[in-house]
Amino acid sequence: MPRARSNVPRLKRKKQIMKAARGAFGGRSKLWKAAKENVERGWKYAYRDRKAKKREFRRLWITRINAAAHQNDMNYNVFMSGLKKAGIEVDRKILADLAVHDPAAFTALAEKARSA
Numbered sequence: 001m002p003r004a005r006s007n008v009p010r011l012k013r014k015k016q017i018m019k020a021a022r023g024a025f026g027g028r029s030k031l032w033k034a035a036k037e038n039v040e041r042g043w044k045y046a047y048r049d050r051k052a053k054k055r056e057f058r059r060l061w062i063t064r065i066n067a068a069a070h071q072n073d074m075n076y077n078v079f080m081s082g083l084k085k086a087g088i089e090v091d092r093k094i095l096a097d098l099a100v101h102d103p104a105a106f107t108a109l110a111e112k113a114r115s116a
Contacts, residue, residue, distance in 0.1 A: 061096035068099030072110035082113025 014032065020042075021028060021035035028038040066076035074082075083090065088109065098106045 058092065061092040064096040064099050065092060068103065068106050069110065071103075072107055072114075074110060074114065079110060079113050082116045083109065086112045086116035088112060 017036050017039050018029075018032075020039045023029065024035065024038050027034045029035060062076060065079065069076055069079040072079075090109070095106070095109070098109070
C-alpha cells in the first residue's frame with residue numbers, strides 16, 4: 001500500500017494558523033513556530049477570558065448596586081433580600097443600569113425593598 005502524505009491537510013492547517021497570526025508583531029506573524037505559539041496562546045486566553053468576562057461584569061454590577069443602595073441608606077444584602085421578599089425579580093444587570101441612569105427608579109425600588 002502506498003504511503004499517504006498529509007500534504008494538503010497540513011498546508012490547510014498551516015494556512016489557518018498563519019492567517020490567524022496576521023497583525024502580530026515581527027516574526028510572530030511570519031515564522032511558523034513563533035506564529036503557531038502566538039496563535040495558540042491567544043486562543044487559550046480568549047477561551048479563559050470569555051469565562052472571566054462574565055465574572056467581572058457581575059462584580060461590576062454588584063459594586064454599582066451596592067453604591068446606589070448606600071445612597072438610599074441600605075446595603076447590598078438588605079436591598080437584594082428586600083427585593084426578593086417583595087417579589088420583584090430584576091436581574092443585577094438591569095439594577096446596575098437603573099442605578100447609573102435612572103436614580104429615581106432605583107430609589108423607588110429601594111423603598112419597596114425597605115417596606116418588604
